Amino acid sequence: MTTTDNASHPASLAVEEREPEERMASASRSEVAPQGQMRGEGALLAVSSLSKTFVLHLREGARLPVVSGAAFELYPGECVALGGPSGAGKSSLLKMIYGNYRVDAGAILVRDGDETVDVASAAPRRLIRLRAGTIGYVSQFLRVIPRVSALDVVAEPLVGDGVPREEATRRAADLLARLNLPERLWGLPPATFSGGEQQRVNIARGLIAFRPLLLMDEPTASLDAANRAVVIGLIEEKKRAGVGILGIFHDAEVREAVCGRVIDVTEFGRQMA
Amino acid sequence: MTTATLGGMPAITYNFAYLDEQTKRMIRRAILKAIAVPGYQVPFAAREMPMPYGWGTGGVQVTAAVLGPDDVLKVIDQGADDTTNAVAIRGFFEKTAGVATTTATTEATVIQTRHRIPETPLRDDQILVYQVPIPEPLRFLEPRETETRQMHALEEYGLMHVKLYEDIARHGHIATTYAYPVEVAGRYVMDPSPIPKFDNPKMDDCPALQLFGAGREKRIYAIPPHTRVRSLDFEDHPFEVQRFAQPCALCAARGVYLDEVILDDRGGRMFVCSDTDYCESRQAAGHRGEMAPPDAALPQPVSPRGEDATRVSDDASSDLSASARGRPAGAGAGAGTGAGTGAGGTEAGHD
């Protein structure tokens, strides 16, 4: 998928007709979605019976359960928060959906155009393709690439989509300006930036290209009020464009501003028990 | 068997042309293979010869293998018949094979050469034997013999052009002036031995058989008569031979390869034919260069052609002395600046 113009994406038209809440009500929490088929009609993401335990071989094979029996769905145009105390497995869950952590059991079905991909069992190359066009991930920290300027870091996903470099750079500049990153920093590699500056670069990189499914891990943790407001605005735009967002938002102000519902991660463990 | 006599007593007895028959047969087999695969370096079991490596041991073995009792042998070194190397090799075969020798290109049936091809066009009843120091044209770029053999086998000659590229990059033109690589019969790239590139075109479609012998490296290769020989080049830097601004100072020949001869230590110099036989023939026919001696002072040809062919080496050194042929003493080809390298001395004449 290489759609580059958010406003013109067909998904944005389809979504505005219905309120997210309505669709949410119609989608009951599923136990198991049949392989290769979305249970709720129109869901972007359907997680079912998802379990994961870390085995620490360096500590005599100690077992560290992370998630068990996780099940939920996400629809276009909605922003859903993962809730629960730290250590409940929220970040791990996001990473599993992104394919960064492997899955012991269960399914993570993601709609990719006309296809449905189970992240839990997909071949690595399928995951790469899924990430290239469908799933965006805004991590908590920027993984810095040596020598690459902030502007290029941000523009890169667009360039990967096939947008001409000049246009990609222009759009990256617009976005960094909007996030109040001082222009003198644009040409520098972000390695030496402050936490807040790095996070804004990271957000810009995560949001610049259109990805129908967006995963956000505390995108506003190190931001001041003004920049939090900018991020809220950006998330709202994504929602209007039909993007489904699943995120971890510790900041209550942000969470309440953008999230239609909260999925309590601690529930999953209890259901299994 | 020939017998050289010393004070009337039978002295040393040699097999015809020094080498034993088995060895000559082995060399002839290598030569036949070389002719069958033009430009391909055929390994052969080179023998120790009674002369040091670098003095033409490879050429001498090839000559010994092709020489018959009726052959007339000419030996040149840098184009001259009268340099030490040429005189010694000519003497060697007079002594060991008893063959007739000559300095006249037209009279010779076998010509062994170091670093030149005669100016007089060769005929199909002649064999030209080259002395080769380093037969592998890729050697200076690729030191591994296993690898260069592969490259020949697979016709991977890009590296040869790297050498020419380096020339142009450093000098603005292909500065290789001798041992200039050629492609033989559209297949093998070959080192033509350190002849000036001026002579390269003479190898192409030549009616004479051309044989190359490398004694130290134990390789023989060949260009059969009338074979296509192409000098490597670039489309935008085509192969060109040296051109000389003035004619030969002695015989006024143009379009021939000239040696620079230093006359004194005040910068005096002259350019004369590197091919001494060619130069003398022209002088004998009345051609005069600007520094040619006056007619009266011109020596008669050392001896009538034909008689000359039977001379033995002892006489040759005096009869063929440089001064006797209208050249300044000691100013033979070998005395030209750097002529020993085969090309250095010739660059002065390059425009």
Next chain:
Amino acid sequence: MTEQPLLIAETLGKNYGARIGCRDVALEVYPGEVLAVVGESGSGKSTLLGLLSTELEPSAGRVSYRLRDGSLRDLATLGAAERRLLMRTDWGFVRQNPADGLRMAVSAGGNVGERLMAVGRRHYGDIRTEALDWLGRVEIAADRIDDDPRSFSGGMRQRLQIARNLVTRPRLVFMDEPTGGLDVSVQARLLDLVRSLVSEMGLAVIIVTHDLAVARLLSHRMVVMRQGRVIETGLTDQVLDDPREPYTQLLVSSVLAA
């Protein structure tokens, strides 16, 4: 994105007498994909690279490669001429020691131009123009074109080696510890360069490295080797962030955080 693999290794093994170089390796590399082979010294990763690039002859198994005409060929059935042509046109090999991959006595321009001349290019001006373009792409100043690599720094030599390999626009490049022995800052520059060239040219790369940071930065997928076997494979970030095998966990936990 093409879904047909460019290179396929099946049950690939190499014994050095009784010692096992590598055993039972199966992997696929797709066009435009960077595959990292990681492991400690002696894990068999260099042997594997040798086998994949046909520099070593396998004791077992085979390597197949999709030629430009689309046909998949067992590399063992290619003649020497075909294989060597492949190696200097469709493949590249960037070696750890630039002296092994460059002609140290030949100018930078000649080093880059060699492959062009090897495929029959005979126009000096064109060859030089292309060499200059490539020197620029690997950030070597144009006025160094006639200098030989002996006068270059380690990083420059390595960049020159890359240019020399990429000038024929290969589809697959083998890299053996390309940043080994370089200063950290020089490494970063080289990695950045490789990264951008790989994505611009859509190169497939098989890179052997013991440096997990290099693997993370450059590769899409990763193969972890130990004692001659592949013990873990997956997406690079998956293997590094959620390693499964005890050995991989040890490897990942042994990296010093900067």
